[in-house]
Amino acid sequence: MEKLLVEICAGTACLLLGSQDLFAAIDALPDNIRQQIDLCEVTCLHSCRQGPNVRIAGQVISNMKPDRLMEIIEDYLRPQEAELSPAAYIVT
Numbered sequence: 001m002e003k004l005l006v007e008i009c010a011g012t013a014c015l016l017l018g019s020q021d022l023f024a025a026i027d028a029l030p031d032n033i034r035q036q037i038d039l040c041e042v043t044c045l046h047s048c049r050q051g052p053n054v055r056i057a058g059q060v061i062s063n064m065k066p067d068r069l070m071e072i073i074e075d076y077l078r079p080q081e082a083e084l085s086p087a088a089y090i091v092t
């Protein structure tokens, strides 16, 4: 099974805006969920003012909060009933 790629920005702006809370939330996931995630730390996703930023399956999502990240991950890992896209999580 292909893992879900989750890239969390650890650049200065995103760290100041709370990206460390996102790393902690992923680390706190149960092992069976955590094993389905390929977590990467990236240095900047070029949306510094809207941080913390996360790129999930190639789509950057800004203003991320731990609860929201968990919801998105849960949706991705849920057996596919409908086509999901990270674009559904972008707040404009």
Ligand code: FES
Binding pocket: 009, 010, 011, 012, 013, 014, 015, 043, 044, 045, 046, 047, 048, 049, 051, 053
């Ligand atoms: S520091 Fe995170 S997007 Fe630039």
